[in-house]
Amino acid sequence: MQNFDYRTPTRLIFGRESIVKLPEVMRPLGKRVLLTYGGGSIKKAPVEREQSDACINSAERKEARPKVKLSLYGRVKELLKDFEITELPGIQPNPKYDPSVLDGVRLCKENNIDVILAVGGGSVLDCSKAIAAGACYDGEPWDLITYKVKAQKALPIVDIITLAATGSEFDPGGVISRTETNDKVGYVDPLLYPVCSILDPVYTFTVSKKQTAAGIADAMNHTIEQYFAEDTTLLNDGFCESMLRSLMVNGRKCLENPEDYTARAEMMLCCTYGCNRILSLGNSPSGWPCHGIEHALSAYYDITHGEGLAIITPRWMKHILSEKTIDRFVKYGINVFGIDSSLPKQEIAERSIDETYRFFESIGIPMHLREVGIDDSRLDEMARHIAENEGLEHAYAPLMEQNIKEILVASL
């Protein structure tokens, strides 16, 4: 077991109508709020409230109170009517340094913002984290994102999650893309833990099948990236295996019935743990190889991150299966997919990879790069970019440029 130093200060307020605590959470953080959001979920997420919050504890009158329908956007504005709100809308998936981060930093400085409220999925939150650090720095925010300069301070962040996937709500990192240089860079700093994440599974009822499936694949891959490592423990392996089983069972239920509260809730909690490290404290660093490869795919082609991960994962698995790694695959196959433990090791391992592939395929994910608009024209360039920037020669199973190229070719 490796030494570790762990702390997650984020408060999780989870469940139906947890948004009612928003004003109480925001008040100590300041009055001037930057409200960040993306293209649609804040307007689409289903929100109902009872007619008067004032009598929320009055059980006798509760039954009689009619419900008022309004958008999540409307609900947030209503709850924060005493705050001064500046808005940054339109943050895109694979959030962009230019314009989103730069616009956000400018708005924070111009309006002397105290706190950022991010409403959306991981992209909105990741972008908000970069803004939070950039707003407290006089130079070019890219210096911070690339660690040329260490951030000394960041604005506090609160988030309301509308998409279960990235786990950004319970981790200190974000991923920012810079289109002109094909960079997609992970930026991690303990200053960036959200102060509070508000997680109401109801807000994910309107997430499309495509995005739900991508979220399942994203969280499954986060778990797999931690499971395939050295120095794992019985405890961590069990945590990861539980995550994977739960994501498959509940993910499928979410796709079959998008308004299954219990399934949406469990999927949401699983996703929250994905990047928090609680699944792998004491493991050796694995290098997160599928992320290293996928970041180039979305940087070059702007594809959906979870889909990219789902495509890469089984090809990466096939590539690294060897005498050295086979026992991990055997454990994975038996404990995650229930493969018969009396079969030969090689067969269990190969089946576990097939099962991984087939699960992603069964939830509707396009499983070939060509299906998401990527042909072979830039594979060499991407393989080189990945080999030069992602440090995968230090991964659990070391990957050199040639290995990366082979994985990309197998994924076509």
Add this chain to the structure above:
Amino acid sequence: MQNFDYRTPTRLIFGRESIVKLPEVMRPLGKRVLLTYGGGSIKKAPVEREQSDACINSAERKEARPKVKLSLYGRVKELLKDFEITELPGIQPNPKYDPSVLDGVRLCKENNIDVILAVGGGSVLDCSKAIAAGACYDGEPWDLITYKVKAQKALPIVDIITLAATGSEFDPGGVISRTETNDKVGYVDPLLYPVCSILDPVYTFTVSKKQTAAGIADAMNHTIEQYFAEDTTLLNDGFCESMLRSLMVNGRKCLENPEDYTARAEMMLCCTYGCNRILSLGNSPSGWPCHGIEHALSAYYDITHGEGLAIITPRWMKHILSEKTIDRFVKYGINVFGIDSSLPKQEIAERSIDETYRFFESIGIPMHLREVGIDDSRLDEMARHIAENEGLEHAYAPLMEQNIKEILVASL
């Protein structure tokens, strides 16, 4: 799934020689330290350091440096030589309100203490939590412990753990005994999360077989208390099952070879999660019935908490096994003990209880109340005390006075 509101601000510094970060952790908290400890572990725990910390990063010279042996007590004093230290030694297992809490509060007030450093197991830390709150309150500390008055403030706490068991290092609670009234009271307040817990598995090498076994039983019971609940999820069930399997496997290794670092480390991490709620976020409250019963046993007879729990647990299980609860036992039996899932449900459930009993017995725990000095003379009185004070009529399987009595009788 139930709504929840969760936050654990505690920093965990885990692994060999993690104590070197102690001064850095303590410095921002203040100069005047109350050092609390118990009867022996601080003097017994094996500590070595290299001759000069100044050259700790100098790899060339590292090999040549001789080791210096000193006690954990000596090491702490050396690391904190620039601090003003007041000592509260002699805190007993099942820590006592009088004298330990009262003495600690007095010392804090007299010496204007800034921060408490607890070195020991759960008893030292639990006691230190009550002191931390009492030191910031003008009235009788018992008012806080019994929630007659809500604490407004508490001194910050740092701990160095020498016994893997209670999980107090990662939770906001403690248990305090008041001998004259046979009270053993749980005291929980978010103010009481330690700022930082330093966990070096080496310090547990000298823990006796008896205490190691009691620690295993304690952490297993913490997990069982959360597993047997309504509204559990695939995810939480899997987390709990992993904990139980890991505690059994690694606990046994610790008993066989007390200096097995890897086993001691994994057991230590398991114990840390025991009372943090991360194993059961979203579950319905279970009422922690075995704890409710055991608290009376240690309050009346001052027995070892983990042993009391081990004795009660299988008898409680047998008592609550019913048509309503059987599916939980079946899942527990299959996933924790690997019992053949094709057997009849009743048989799986009964075997799971036998396996629980036999595991505790196999690690050397006395499995009858008579063996730990408890006869039938006060069972009625204890059953009444528990029924009146522990709220077990609201537990997962509700327990009235008569039920509690039957469990105690079966445990004799």
